[in-house]
Amino acid sequence: MTATGLTTSETLWLLTLSAACIGILANTFQGDGEPLIASLALSGLAFAFSFCLIRWLGDVFMRVGLKGRDMAKTRRVEIPETMGAVCAVVYLLVIIVFIPFPFYKDIVAATSGGGNRDVVMELQQVETGRLLHRFPHSKLASYLSAVLSLQVVVILGMADDLFDVRWRHKVLLPAFAAIPMLIVYFVDFGVTKVVVPLPLQSYLGELVDLGWLYYAYMAAIAIFCPNSINILAGINGIEVSQSILIALMLLLNDSLYLSPFTPYPHPATDSHLFSIYLLLPFIGVSLALLLHNWYPAKVFVGDTYCYFAGMVFAVVGILGHFSKTLLLLFIPQIANAAYSSPQLFHLIPCPRHRLPHFNPRTGLLEPSTASFASSPPAKPIALVLRLLHRLRLLRLTFNDAGEITETTNLTILNLWLVWWGPMREDKLAIGLLVLQTVCGVLGLVIRHRLALWVFREDNLAV
Amino acid sequence: MTATGLTTSETLWLLTLSAACIGILANTFQGDGEPLIASLALSGLAFAFSFCLIRWLGDVFMRVGLKGRDMAKTRRVEIPETMGAVCAVVYLLVIIVFIPFPFYKDIVAATSGGGNRDVVMELQQVETGRLLHRFPHSKLASYLSAVLSLQVVVILGMADDLFDVRWRHKVLLPAFAAIPMLIVYFVDFGVTKVVVPLPLQSYLGELVDLGWLYYAYMAAIAIFCPNSINILAGINGIEVSQSILIALMLLLNDSLYLSPFTPYPHPATDSHLFSIYLLLPFIGVSLALLLHNWYPAKVFVGDTYCYFAGMVFAVVGILGHFSKTLLLLFIPQIANAAYSSPQLFHLIPCPRHRLPHFNPRTGLLEPSTASFASSPPAKPIALVLRLLHRLRLLRLTFNDAGEITETTNLTILNLWLVWWGPMREDKLAIGLLVLQTVCGVLGLVIRHRLALWVFREDNLAV
Numbered sequence A, B: 001m002t003a004t005g006l007t008t009s010e011t012l013w014l015l016t017l018s019a020a021c022i023g024i025l026a027n028t029f030q031g032d033g034e035p036l037i038a039s040l041a042l043s044g045l046a047f048a049f050s051f052c053l054i055r056w057l058g059d060v061f062m063r064v065g066l067k068g069r070d071m072a073k074t075r076r077v078e079i080p081e082t083m084g085a086v087c088a089v090v091y092l093l094v095i096i097v098f099i100p101f102p103f104y105k106d107i108v109a110a111t112s113g114g115g116n117r118d119v120v121m122e123l124q125q126v127e128t129g130r131l132l133h134r135f136p137h138s139k140l141a142s143y144l145s146a147v148l149s150l151q152v153v154v155i156l157g158m159a160d161d162l163f164d165v166r167w168r169h170k171v172l173l174p175a176f177a178a179i180p181m182l183i184v185y186f187v188d189f190g191v192t193k194v195v196v197p198l199p200l201q202s203y204l205g206e207l208v209d210l211g212w213l214y215y216a217y218m219a220a221i222a223i224f225c226p227n228s229i230n231i232l233a234g235i236n237g238i239e240v241s242q243s244i245l246i247a248l249m250l251l252l253n254d255s256l257y258l259s260p261f262t263p264y265p266h267p268a269t270d271s272h273l274f275s276i277y278l279l280l281p282f283i284g285v286s287l288a289l290l291l292h293n294w295y296p297a298k299v300f301v302g303d304t305y306c307y308f309a310g311m312v313f314a315v316v317g318i319l320g321h322f323s324k325t326l327l328l329l330f331i332p333q334i335a336n337a338a339y340s341s342p343q344l345f346h347l348i349p350c351p352r353h354r355l356p357h358f359n360p361r362t363g364l365l366e367p368s369t370a371s372f373a374s375s376p377p378a379k380p381i382a383l384v385l386r387l388l389h390r391l392r393l394l395r396l397t398f399n400d401a402g403e404i405t406e407t408t409n410l411t412i413l414n415l416w417l418v419w420w421g422p423m424r425e426d427k428l429a430i431g432l433l434v435l436q437t438v439c440g441v442l443g444l445v446i447r448h449r450l451a452l453w454v455f456r457e458d459n460l461a462v
Helices: A008-028 A035-063 A084-097 A100-111 A118-128 A139-163 A173-188 A200-204 A214-231 A237-256 A269-293 A301-318 A322-327 A331-344 A379-390 A412-420 A427-454 B008-028 B035-063 B084-097 B100-111 B118-128 B139-163 B173-188 B198-204 B210-231 B237-257 B269-293 B302-319 B321-328 B331-344 B379-390 B410-421 B426-452
Strands: A067-069 A076-081 A193-195 A207-209 A357-359 A365-366 A369-371 A396-398 A404-408 B067-069 B078-082 B193-195 B207-211 B358-359 B364-366 B369-371 B396-398 B406-409
Touching: A008 A035, A035 A076, A035 A084, A035 A100, A035 A269, A035 A365, A076 B035, A084 A269, A084 A301, A084 B139, A084 B173, A100 A139, A118 B321, A139 A173, A139 B067, A139 B084, A139 B139, A139 B173, A173 A301, A173 B139, A214 A237, A214 A269, A214 A301, A214 A322, A214 A331, A214 B067, A237 A269, A237 A301, A237 A427, A269 A301, A301 A322, A301 B100, A322 A427, A331 A412, A331 A427, A357 B396, A365 B139, A379 A396, A379 A404, A404 A412, B008 B035, B035 B078, B035 B084, B084 B139, B084 B269, B084 B302, B100 B139, B100 B207, B139 B173, B139 B269, B173 B210, B198 B379, B207 B302, B210 B237, B210 B302, B210 B321, B210 B331, B237 B269, B237 B302, B237 B426, B269 B302, B302 B321, B321 B426, B331 B379, B331 B410, B331 B426, B379 B396, B379 B406, B410 B426
Parallel strands: none
Antiparallel strands: A067 A076, A193 A207, A357 A365, A369 A404, A396 A404, B067 B078, B193 B207, B358 B364, B369 B406, B396 B406
C-alpha cells in the first residue's frame, strides 16, 4: 500500500480524460453554452482530480492518524481512512464552479429584447429549451442552499471521523445539515401542500397542507438517507457502490422527465435537471473513490462519505420534490434499517461492530454473531427469534438445554451469508448490488406504471 | 487547566443571558419582527453557546491531539488548540438560522395588496424602513454565497490545522474560499464598474469598468484579510482581540449609514445592514473565545480562527461594496505585512516562529531575533538594515568586526518591544490594540471627512 503515486498509464489516461473535459468545457463557452454538457465535462474533471488526490493524500492522512486496519484480510495492513472527505471537497468545489453554467445567461437573455414584447418569448425559450435549458434566477437560492447543506454535512462528518461522536448523537448530525436547506425552502418556496392520492381525495380534497409536518418529513428524509447508508456498510466498496447505483437510478428517473419521454414543457423539468446537475459530479467523485475502495481496498471511505452521499440524495429528493420516488430506490437500505432495529434499540445484544466475520483459514466471510452470554433472551423475544430462525431470516445457536446462546447479527450483509453460505468479500458486495439494482428497477416501474392508479399526473400523462 | 466545566456563577449568568435573548427573539415573531433586534439576540445566544462549547470540548480536542504548549509561560502546560473552529461552527449555524428574519416577510408584504396599486407602496416601505428593514429577496443569493465562502474557509482552515499545510500553499487557501462568493457575484450582480476619483474623472470618465481585474481585486482582498491576521499573531489574545476591534469599527462605520446620520433612504443602507447582520454574531462568538484566549490563555485559537475572521471581513467588505474603507481599518495589519515582507520573501533569514521571546527569569517578553549565523547579509541589504537600525525600526546585533550577526524579527510585535522595552504578554497585546484603535479611528475620519475631496458622494452628502 505504499503506492502513493500514479503509474504512467494512469497518468496518461487521466491527462487524456482531463484534456477532453477541458476541451468540451471550453467549447460550451461558445454560443449559448449547454449546462448539461458542462456538467458532464466537470464530472469527468471531478473524477480525475479525486483519483489523483486520493492517491497523493494517502500518506498525509496516515501521518495524522486517519488510518485503519482492514479486519477482513489475512494481512491486516493499515490503510488511509476518511478518504471520502477528499471526494466531498472536490465535489463541493465542482458544484460551486458549475453555478455560472445554468444561471448566467438567464438575465442576459431575458433582458436582451430591449423592452419590447420579444422579451417574454425569449424568457419562455430560455426556460424550456432542453439541453440548452437555463434555470430561472430564482432557483439560485435553492441551489445555494443545497450546497450549504452539503458543506455542513461534510464539516460534521469530518468532525465525526475525527472525534468519534457517540452513536446517539451521530444519528442527528444530518438534521443539523438539513437546516440551511429547510430554512431557504421556508423563505424562498414555502409550499407545504401535497397532492392527495385519488382514493382519499373525496375525504381530504385534492391538496392537503401539511404545514410544519412537511418540514418534519423533510428533516426525517435528511436524517434517514445518510444514516441508512452508514449502517449498510462495513465491507470493501459497499458504501460507495450502493451510492453509485442509487445515483444512476435517480439519473434514469430524471431522464424520464426529459425529452423525448415527456411532453414538452413539463412542470417538473427544472427539478429533474437540478437533480442531474447534482448527481453527475457525485458519480464522478464516487467512481474515483470506488476504484480505490473496491476489494481489496486501498483506502477506507469514512463516515464522512456515507453522510455526504446520503445528503446528496436527500437534497436532490427534497428540492427536486420527488422524495417518495427517492425512498423507492432505498428499499434495501430501508429493509436493512428495519431488520437492524431490534439491535439498534438494544432489544437483543448489539456488539460494537456487526460486519461479517472473516475466517482466515478459508479466506471467506461468515455471518458474525451476537451472544446472549450474560442472559438468555426474554420469553417473547426468544419466541420471535425462533420463528425468524425457522423462516431462515437469521441463524440461532443453541446450547444443550435448547436455550438460545447466539444469533447472527441483524444486517442484510449477514443475512445474505446465512442464505448463500460463506463467500469472498467482493462476491458479497456484488450480491448486494444486484439486490439493490433489482429493487431499484422494480421501484421505478412501480413509480411510473402504477402511480397513475393513485395519482392523477405523471411525466407520461400531464 | 483541568476546569472543563462551567462554574456555578458562569452557568447562572449564561442562562440569564440566553433566557433574555430567547425572550427577545420570541418577541420579534410578533408583529413585523425586527431583523436587527433578532440579530442582536442571536449574537447573545451565539456568545453563550460558544462559551459553553469551548469549555466542554477542551478535553475532547486534547484527546485527539489538537493541543499545544504555551511557550511564553514559566509552566508550559498543554492547552487545547484550534478552538476557533468551535466558534466558527456556532457562527455558521447562527447566520443560517438568522435567514428567515431579514428575508421572510418581503414576499408576503409585497403581495398582500391584492394586486392593486398599494403593492408598490408597500414594497417601497418594506425596502426602506429602518429597524424594520427587510431585504429584497434577490439579496438572498448574495447572503447565501457569503455563508458558502465562510464555510469553505472553515473547512480549509480545519484541514490546515489538522495537516499543517505548507506556508506557500496556506496563503492561497482563502482564494479557494472566495470562489463561491465571486461566482455568485458574477451571476447575480456582475457590476465591475468603479467610481473614478474626481481629479481623474476628466481623463477616465465618471465610472471605469475594471472587468476581470475587479474579480482579481476582490480575490486579493479575500487573500489579504485572513493572511494578514494570521501573521499578526502569536501572543495570547492578539488574534481575537484585533478581530473584535476591527469588527467594532466596521459596525461603527455601518451605523453611520443608518438613521439618524444619513438621509433616508440611502442607496447603501442595504449593504451596511448586510454587514451588521454578519458582524454582530461574529463579535458574539469572538468575545466568548477571547475570554478563554486572553492572557493567561486557557485555549489557543488556531489558524482556523484567523482565516475565519479575515474571511468575515473580506465577505462583508466585498459584498457590502466598501472594500476601500475596510482596508483603512487594516492599517496595522498592512504595516505588519509590509514590515514582514523581507523575511517572508527570504531576503533575510526567517526562523520557523517569529513570536517574541519569553524570558523566564523576568517573566517578560523580549524581541526575538533571526541570526545571520551562516553568512552575513549581502552589502545592499546590510546597508538598509543599518539605516533601519539607526531609525529604530529594528535592532541589530554586531560582532567585534562590526558585522551584523542578528536582527530582531520583522513583526510589529517585536518592533513594539524594541520601542518600549520588555513587557508582559498582556501589556504588549493591549499596546497593539490601542494602536489598532487609533489607526482605525483615523481611517474612519479620513474616510468620512476627507473622502469628499476625491469622491462626489458619501453617506453625509448624496
